[in-house]
Amino acid sequence: MKNNLIFISLLFCVCISCKKNNAEYHSITDKIHDKSKNYHETSISSEAYLQELELIKITEGEHTFLIPERKKQIKSFACTECHSKPLSEMQGSSDSKKAHWDIKLMHADTGVMNCTTCHNGNDMDHLTTITGNKVDFNNSYTLCAQCHTSQFEDWKGGAHGKKVEGWAPPRASMTCVNCHNPHNPSFKTRWPSRFNTQKVKERNEELVH
Amino acid sequence: MSNNSKKWFSLNLSNTKTQVHNTSCKCGKSLGKCGDHSEENQGNDKVDTEDHKDGFDQVFEVQMNRRTAFKKLTASLLIGAGAVTTSCSVISDDKSKEKAQIDWEEQFKGNYKLMTDEEKKNTVDRLVRSYQLRTGKTINMTSENAEENVLFGYAFNISKCNGYMDCVNACVEENNQDRNSQMQYIRIHEMEEGKGFKFDEADDNYYHEVPAEGHFYMGTQCFHCDNPPCVDVCPVQATWQEEDGIVVIDYDWCVGCRYCMAACPYDGRRFNWSTPEVPEDEVNKNQHYLGNRMRKKGVMEKCTFCVQRSRKGKNPACVDACPTGARIFGNLLDPNSTIRWVLENKKVFRLKEDLGTEPKFWYFMD
Numbered sequence: 001m002k003n004n005l006i007f008i009s010l011l012f013c014v015c016i017s018c019k020k021n022n023a024e025y026h027s028i029t030d031k032i033h034d035k036s037k038n039y040h041e042t043s044i045s046s047e048a049y050l051q052e053l054e055l056i057k058i059t060e061g062e063h064t065f066l067i068p069e070r071k072k073q074i075k076s077f078a079c080t081e082c083h084s085k086p087l088s089e090m091q092g093s094s095d096s097k098k099a100h101w102d103i104k105l106m107h108a109d110t111g112v113m114n115c116t117t118c119h120n121g122n123d124m125d126h127l128t129t130i131t132g133n134k135v136d137f138n139n140s141y142t143l144c145a146q147c148h149t150s151q152f153e154d155w156k157g158g159a160h161g162k163k164v165e166g167w168a169p170p171r172a173s174m175t176c177v178n179c180h181n182p183h184n185p186s187f188k189t190r191w192p193s194r195f196n197t198q199k200v201k202e203r204n205e206e207l208v209h
Numbered sequence: 210m211s212n213n214s215k216k217w218f219s220l221n222l223s224n225t226k227t228q229v230h231n232t233s234c235k236c237g238k239s240l241g242k243c244g245d246h247s248e249e250n251q252g253n254d255k256v257d258t259e260d261h262k263d264g265f266d267q268v269f270e271v272q273m274n275r276r277t278a279f280k281k282l283t284a285s286l287l288i289g290a291g292a293v294t295t296s297c298s299v300i301s302d303d304k305s306k307e308k309a310q311i312d313w314e315e316q317f318k319g320n321y322k323l324m325t326d327e328e329k330k331n332t333v334d335r336l337v338r339s340y341q342l343r344t345g346k347t348i349n350m351t352s353e354n355a356e357e358n359v360l361f362g363y364a365f366n367i368s369k370c371n372g373y374m375d376c377v378n379a380c381v382e383e384n385n386q387d388r389n390s391q392m393q394y395i396r397i398h399e400m401e402e403g404k405g406f407k408f409d410e411a412d413d414n415y416y417h418e419v420p421a422e423g424h425f426y427m428g429t430q431c432f433h434c435d436n437p438p439c440v441d442v443c444p445v446q447a448t449w450q451e452e453d454g455i456v457v458i459d460y461d462w463c464v465g466c467r468y469c470m471a472a473c474p475y476d477g478r479r480f481n482w483s484t485p486e487v488p489e490d491e492v493n494k495n496q497h498y499l500g501n502r503m504r505k506k507g508v509m510e511k512c513t514f515c516v517q518r519s520r521k522g523k524n525p526a527c528v529d530a531c532p533t534g535a536r537i538f539g540n541l542l543d544p545n546s547t548i549r550w551v552l553e554n555k556k557v558f559r560l561k562e563d564l565g566t567e568p569k570f571w572y573f574m575d
Contacts, residue, residue, distance in 0.1 A: 028435045028567040032552075035360065036542040042358050044522040154575065158547025159366070159555055162534040168522030171547065179534065187533060192374040195416040198391035203414075 046166035053164065055172055056138055063156045066172035068164065070138045077137065079124035087121035106184040108147075118143050118182070144176045288316050304342055311339045321459040321498065322449055326354070333498055340503070348494040350502055353520045355453035361514050361569065362454070362541040364551045365428055368575040369535035372397055372419035372426035379530030383515060384501040385493055387485035394479065394512040395430045395527060406560075428536075430527075431456065431477035431512035432560070432568030439469035439478060448509070454541075454569055455514050457499040465507035474561050475568070478511045514538070541569065 025031040055066040071077050082099070083090065107113055120128040127135040127143055135142050145152035154160035155173070162179070164172035176182070273281070291309060318324075318332055329352035337350050377395045386392040398411035402423050411427075420426065433456050440448050440456065447462035448469055470478045484506040496502040497517035504510050515525035519538070523529075528536040539548035551557065557571040 025435075028569060031435065032360065032362075032541045032549075035358075036544055036549075039358055039542050039544060041543075042356050042540070044356055044359070044520070046522045049523065150575070154555075157550035157554055158537065159364075159551045159573070160369075160534065160575070162531070163524060163528075163537075163547070165524070166522040167519070167524050167528075167539040167546070167548075169543070169545070171545075173547075174534070179532070187371055189371075189418045189420060190373065192372060192397075192416060192419055193378050194374045194393075196391050196393065196414050198389075199414045 041169070044168045045170070046168040046172070047170065049165035050170070050172055053172070055164070058139070060156050066164070066170060067138075067141070067175040068172075068178060070140065070175070070177065071136075074137065077125075083124045087124070103183050106186075107182065140182065141176045144182075285316065288312060308339065308342050311335045311342075315339070315461070318461070320446060320462050322446065326352075329498065336498070336502065344489065346489065346492075346494070348492075348496055348502075350496040350498060351517065352498045355451045355455070356520070357452070358540075358542050359453040360541040361433065361519060362539065362548050362552075363433075363514070363570045364537040364548055364555075364557065365570065365572050366535040366537070366575065367425055367427050367572055369533045370397070370426040370428060370531075371533050371535075372399060372415070372421075372424075373532060375530045375532055376428065376527035376536065379526040380512070382491065383493055383518070383526035384513075385485070385487050385496075385503060386479075386510075387481060387483070387504075388488065388491075389483060389486050390481075392479050392481075392485070392510075394477075395428055396476070398427045398429065399424050400427055427572070428527075429475060429477070429560070430570075431473075432475055432566075432570035433512075433514060435567035435569060436565060438472040438474065438564075438566060442468040442472040444468065451499075453520070455499075455516055455519075456511075457513055457516065458509055458511065459499070460502070460504050460508045460510065463508040465509065467509065469509055474564055474566065478509055481506055481508055481510065 025034065050066070054069040054072065056069050057064065057066055076082070105113065105115065116128075117130065118127050120126060120132075120134075123134065125137075127137060127140060129135060129143060130146055141152070141155070151160050155176070158171070158173065161176075162174045164174060180186075291312070315332070315335055319328070321329065321332075324332070333350045333352045337348055340346065340348050374397055377393050377397065380386070380395050381388075381393055384394065386394070396413040398408060398413045399415045399419075399421065400406065400411045402425055404410065406427070415421070433450075433454055435450070435454065437448075437450055437456050440450060444466060445462060445464050447464065448456065448458045450456050465480070467480055470480060481504055485504050487503070492503070493501055495517055497513075497520070500513045500516040515523075515527075519525055524538050528538045537548055537551055539546040541548060541552075543549065551573060552571060555573040557573045559568045559571055
């Protein structure tokens with residue numbers, strides 16, 4: 001009888017201590033898991049912010065999302081507006097102007113990449129894969145994905161690359177060329193956009209005291 | 210008092226004036242809120258005050274010692290005296306009377322957490338009007354509540370951050386932080402590679418070309434813990450976690466004791482040692498009561514995941530400003546959101562996980 005009483009009170013204590021902090025869930029992961037079971041879409045949408053932007057819908061694997069339209073953003077597109085003849089005929093002719101002098105390929109090794117890795121001299125309005133498949137300029141990410149496979153996986157899922165506007169659906173993500181110049185893709189070093197002079201002052205004062 | 214559904218004594222300055230001069234009360238409308246209206250609204254409200262004391266009751270039906278009582282009385286008397294002088298004065302104009310009326314009602318309003326939507330709207334209207342009277346500028350303030358099925362979460366890619374600090378700039382501009390003390394919610398820590406997370410050895414105020422050789426960058430801010438220690442220690446319940454997971458502060462309820470600052474293991478909270486100053490043309494006029502509205506001296510503030518933006522579906526300013534895409538924000542409850550993909554597919558970790566604070570801010574690498 002006495003043992004029983006002790007046992008019950010012990011059980012009671014254990015139950016109480018488990019309910020520490022009145023927390024409903026043991027961890028945030030449990031909370032997310034449980035609460036998203038009955039998830040239904042919210043009224044919050046980023047549709048209004050995306051309205052004025054030109055976006056195209058793409059489906060890659062199990063992910064479907066919007067990316068910015070590209071062709072209208074390229075100043076000298078379509079290429080055939082200048083490149084009226086095949087490249088071989090334009091090269092070396094006496095009246096030829098030096099084209100694309102401002103583009104210097106700073107992407108991978110010259111042994112790995114040159115202009116024709118992505119551009120096709122016979123069909124300049126389209127890009128080309130390593131195996132010679134035609135790729136639209138709007139889908140240039142397909143070219144990047146040929147080598148940068150892990151980045152491509154992350155981009156599809158949303159771990160790599162910025163969202164265009166808000167967090168709310170529909171999802172619109174930047175595509176590779178919105179942040180990386182395909183001819184010179186790495187981010188450059190630069191000075192930080194801020195320096196906190198007050199913090200320096202406060203920390204110096206702390207040292208004096 | 211408790212059978213009266215009003216939560217504070219109304220001075221009804223404009224009302225008294227109406228009776229004396231017999232000018233129509235509708236004119237008060239053009240001047241913003243008039244006492245008559247608030248009375249009507251609150252009369253119609255059925256507020257369930259049975260469970261908790263609120264507003265006026267919270268202040269007055271409380272056990273206190275003589276010293277606190279005197280303190281409270283003096284503060285209220287000063288405001289009251291100010292209000293009475295302006296109301297009785299023949300010289301002071303309608304505007305200063307309205308100002309006094311607003312100050313009075315603001316002084317005795319309840320805790321935001323306990324307000325009904327109507328009361329939230331009223332206090333927001335008063336703050337907008339007050340700002341207009343003081344500066345002549347119109348701000349746009351909202352009191353949007355948390356939406357169901359939303360739980361905000363954040364992920365930070367430490368292999369992407371280059372330490373440019375564009376996020377810090379955007380945050381300061383968005384959230385109207387004090388320019389004098391150069392307050393900033395975000396800290397970017399420059400850490401030496403191969404040494405792990407040594408916050409004591411890291412530099413969070415560097416000024417040289419970045420990214421520096423052999424260093425990586427890691428941002429910290431308020432992590433909006435799911436079990437926030439700062440909320441537990443607040444003696445006046447001026448800070449709490451909203452339904453969508455954002456930990457907020459009612460700047461008008463905060464007494465400035467800084468317990469929360471001491472309790473936060475992540476250095477996420479900031480204190481206004483002086484009156485925050487923002488040049489008038491730099492003030493972000495899209496505000497939220499719990500977010501970037503102007504603070505005063507002696508209150509706490511911190512990152513709110515830009516509540517004024519995020520509840521409208523936008524990204525926080527830091528996420529928008531980041532040029533490298535190191536910051537990811539979204540709804541943790543939406544199984545199709547990108548933040549969920551990161552949590553489920555990348556190797557994520559959080560700071561000081563063993564404390565059990567359950568921050569909703571994850572770090573990951575490429």
